[in-house]
Amino acid sequence: MRIMIIGGGKMGTSLAQSLVDEGHDVTIIDRSEAVLQKSMDSIDAMFIKGSGVSTETLTEAGVQQADVLIAATAGDEINMLACLTAKRLGAQYTIARIRDPEYLSSLPFLQKELAIDYVVNPERATAREISRMLRFPFAGSIETFARGRVEMVDFRAAEGDPVVGVPLKEMYKKNRQLPQVLFCAVERAGEIIIPKGDFVIQPGDRVHVVSDVATITRFFEALGKGMATIRSVIIMGGSRIAYYLASMLLSMKVKVSIIEINPEKARRLSEMLPGADIIEGDGTDQDLLESEGLADAHAFIPLSDRDEENLMSGFYAVQRGVKKVIVKSSRDNYSAIMHQMGLDSIISTRVVACNTILRTVRSRASRSFAAVERMYRLMNGQAEALEFIAQVGDDYIHVPLRDLQVIRDALIAVIVRDGQVMVPFGNDTIEAGDYVVVISRRAGLSNLREVFR
Numbered sequence: 001m002r003i004m005i006i007g008g009g010k011m012g013t014s015l016a017q018s019l020v021d022e023g024h025d026v027t028i029i030d031r032s033e034a035v036l037q038k039s040m041d042s043i044d045a046m047f048i049k050g051s052g053v054s055t056e057t058l059t060e061a062g063v064q065q066a067d068v069l070i071a072a073t074a075g076d077e078i079n080m081l082a083c084l085t086a087k088r089l090g091a092q093y094t095i096a097r098i099r100d101p102e103y104l105s106s107l108p109f110l111q112k113e114l115a116i117d118y119v120v121n122p123e124r125a126t127a128r129e130i131s132r133m134l135r136f137p138f139a140g141s142i143e144t145f146a147r148g149r150v151e152m153v154d155f156r157a158a159e160g161d162p163v164v165g166v167p168l169k170e171m172y173k174k175n176r177q178l179p180q181v182l183f184c185a186v187e188r189a190g191e192i193i194i195p196k197g198d199f200v201i202q203p204g205d206r207v208h209v210v211s212d213v214a215t216i217t218r219f220f221e222a223l224g225k226g227m228a229t230i231r232s233v234i235i236m237g238g239s240r241i242a243y244y245l246a247s248m249l250l251s252m253k254v255k256v257s258i259i260e261i262n263p264e265k266a267r268r269l270s271e272m273l274p275g276a277d278i279i280e281g282d283g284t285d286q287d288l289l290e291s292e293g294l295a296d297a298h299a300f301i302p303l304s305d306r307d308e309e310n311l312m313s314g315f316y317a318v319q320r321g322v323k324k325v326i327v328k329s330s331r332d333n334y335s336a337i338m339h340q341m342g343l344d345s346i347i348s349t350r351v352v353a354c355n356t357i358l359r360t361v362r363s364r365a366s367r368s369f370a371a372v373e374r375m376y377r378l379m380n381g382q383a384e385a386l387e388f389i390a391q392v393g394d395d396y397i398h399v400p401l402r403d404l405q406v407i408r409d410a411l412i413a414v415i416v417r418d419g420q421v422m423v424p425f426g427n428d429t430i431e432a433g434d435y436v437v438v439i440s441r442r443a444g445l446s447n448l449r450e451v452f453r
Helices: 010-021 033-040 055-061 076-089 107-113 122-133 168-174 213-222 240-251 263-272 286-291 307-319 332-340 349-366
Strands: 002-006 025-030 046-049 068-071 094-097 118-120 142-145 150-156 182-188 191-193 206-212 232-236 255-260 277-280 299-302 324-328 345-347 372-378 383-389 410-417 420-422 435-440
Touching (some): 002 010, 010 033, 010 349, 025 055, 046 055, 055 076, 068 076, 068 349, 076 094, 118 349, 122 324, 122 345, 122 349, 142 372, 150 213, 150 410, 150 435, 182 383, 206 213, 206 410, 206 435, 232 240, 232 307, 263 277, 286 307, 307 332, 345 349, 349 372
Parallel strands (some): 025 046, 068 094, 094 118, 232 299, 299 324
Antiparallel strands (some): 182 191, 372 383
């Protein structure tokens, strides 16, 4: 597909690299020569200096032949105008990054009037991810599939857990009381593994399991990691993510405190969030954190614009015994350090937004009923969890899984049929209309047919 990206910042660059890796023809437009120069040596794409709202620049870039245009500059208004201009010039599908909470209520109207096919709000999407992560305080992340019927949860295996030291094929013979989930991926020493029957989980492994919601809940209760109710949350930094997250938590009757160092920001937040406690001060100040009851808080979430401050404040909260600490980080190379410090729940606004857009692009590329419905990247993109809907007439329909050749380093994790969730075995088949969850180390899968040789 021919894909045009307006804005060569961090998000635009990440998107471009992923799309190029998946075989798309990518063009990046940005006003700054320095921004474009920074990416030219590392990304095999076309680079054009100019304005994304200029008809001359867009025409020169070939917008008339663009299958998808993604407007990802720092300005919401520029992104909206770029989409409108591109659509009028012939672009088939437009995606706009719109972040300002003021536009939230009017988005349907704006999309219709400005010919925007899809809107991504990275901060709101990130807040949604964080609110979901708070359900299981022990988990690093929670991903949902099949309209919420299936969940994939990751946790760190500890010495003494019944899942440790036993080959997976023997797991349920030796632990008959353990509800059956699928062990779909394991992160060990910076590498992600799609485990087979003879794989043995070791202490310190980060294990990803998948099943229906009720079974997942019973599984963790059997491990002694039952759900703990989050009733009080301290957020460091009055960002847009903090606003969206606080709004969600307040609607769930959770006590929310936001620490913001900027007086004007603190004042605006107090007006926008009358149900939250807004504290003007430095969230990295340990004395302030203690005076605001950090040790008694159920969760601490540093969301400042500085990764280093988030890292150190999050580490301090872990040391003080806070049940759940979720750290915002924009740098992938910090992940290993943060895990070593006990910070297992890390979230990146850029990654959340990129995954959302990539899923949309893949659906456009496939243009079929079996296209990607949902997609999550695991371990900095080393693997992906994907959801498809099986298509009538495809070769894999009605065929027992034992007779299908699944591509290397891929796993059929879950099949959902008529609302019933099942972990598939060799005799099971995929039927038309099934939701099928696949874990794969191969990036770029856009159709369920590609999972089978």
